[in-house]
Amino acid sequence: MKYPPLKAMxxxxxxxRLNSFSQAADELHISQSAVSHQIRxxxxxxxxxxFRRLGRYLELSDVGYAYYEAIxxxxxQIQRATVEVQGQETLSVRLALFSSFAVRWLIPRLPDLQRQHPTLDLALEMMNEAPQLTDRVADCFITLLPDSRGFTTEALYTEQLFAVCSRTLWQRMQDDWAQFDWSDDxxxxxxxxxxxxxxxxxxxIYGQRSEDWRRWFAAAGETLPEQARLQHFSHMLLAxxxxxxxxxxxxxNDYMFQPAQDTDLVKLPFHALITGDVFHFACKTHRQHEPGIAMLRHWLRAQAKVAGWIM
Structure with missing residues (x-):
């Protein structure tokens, strides 16, 4: 059997993976015409x-996508085997995750990751929507998908919503309702x-205006008051x-509100609403024991335990 040209593959x-001839040329340190030649x-x-070109955009054909997922x-694996024979070890890992989770929870903890694992080269791919689980996007993911064919997933956090306000507003509330004991939940x-x-x-959060507060009141067996004054925001960061x-x-939620950092905010002593969303760490099953991925997975689990999210 005649094998396809390895360089072309x-x-x-x-x-x-990059969905770009020019970016591929930069990564491979060759000209864009050389990239085109290898693809031909x-x-x-x-x-x-x-590949198909749609105006200025490039996309894999159906055959191209299937071939990429296979090879x-x-x-x-060839690259890993070669590195092992050469006595080297690559620990470069790409992690795709929601931008809000990255900005509010992960990035403040990265110095700890760097101290514990100085050989790990972590690149973040921050997404506004749930990332597609494919090696084209990243090596591993933080996703809401509990199961995906060919992937191993591990729960890190079950989302709950709770009420927060500024310390100034909290003091005003306590003054307005001084007859209540706010110290016992x-x-x-x-x-x-x-x-x-x-x-x-x-x-x-739920794709509908006011739905977060409606469900929060419903969790306490009550209805959202008709006279409630609501202001609407597209994202929790803005709110x-x-x-x-x-x-x-x-x-x-717990990853957006960090008591040690958000000292100007107060968590109000009311109930929490379980949304049903569970954040998972995910990676290809056949890659879960790669040193870099395993190192990142174990560190994330340890951080989730410290936060009290998992046992």
């Missing part, structure tokens, strides 16, 4: 078109007391900033 893997060699060998793990105090203050709603500037009360 490696060039194809790079173009497919492989297409001629296979007798198939691997990328094999090329990675606000027991016996109805959540309806919050209707007297602006409620900051984030519609990206948290508004709360920080005394503009109202926001529902947030």
């Amino acid at each position: 490696a060039t194809f893997e790079t173009v497919a 060699l492989l297409e001629d060998f296979l007798g198939e078109t691997l 990328a793990p094999a090329l990675a 606000a027991q016996g105090i109805s959540p309806h007391i919050l209707q007297h203050y602006p409620l900051l709603s984030v519609h990206s 948290l900033e508004a709360a920080r500037h005394h503009q109202g009360i926001v529902l947030t």
Whole structure:
């Protein structure tokens, strides 16, 4: 059996992963015309078109996508075997995750990761939407998907929403309702007391305006008060900033609110709402024992334990 040209396959893997001829040329340190030549060699060998150009945009053909998914793990294994024989060890890992999780929780902890694992070269791919689980995007992921074919997943955090406001607004609330004992989880105090203050709603949580507060009240067996004053935001980062500037009360979660950092904010003594979203660490099953991926997975689990998210 005649094998396809290895250089052309490696060039194809790079173009497919980066979705760009020019970026592939930069990574491979060759000209863009040389990249095009290698792709043509492989297409001629296979007798198939691997890429489609849609104006200025590039995408894999159906055959190209299937071929990439099949050969990328094999090329990675060849690279790992070569590194082992040479007595070297690569610990470069690409992690794809939600931008809010990265900015508010992961990045402040990266100095600890660097201290514990100085040989780990971590590159972050921050996404606004749930990342597609494929080696083209990253080596591993923090995702809401509990199961995906060919992937091993591990739960890190079960999301809950709780009420937060600025210290200034919290003091005002205590002054307004001095007859209540706020020290014991606000027991016996109805959540309806919050209707007297602006409620900051984030519609990206449930995809509907005011739905976060409606469900939070429902979890206490109550309805969202009709007279409640709601302000609407597209993202929790924006609503948290508004709360920080005394503009109202926001529902947030454990990775967005960090008590040690957010000293100007206060978690109110009311119930929490379990959203049903669970954040998982995910990687290809056949890659889970690669040194860099395993190192990152164990560190993330340790951080989740310190935060009290998992046992």
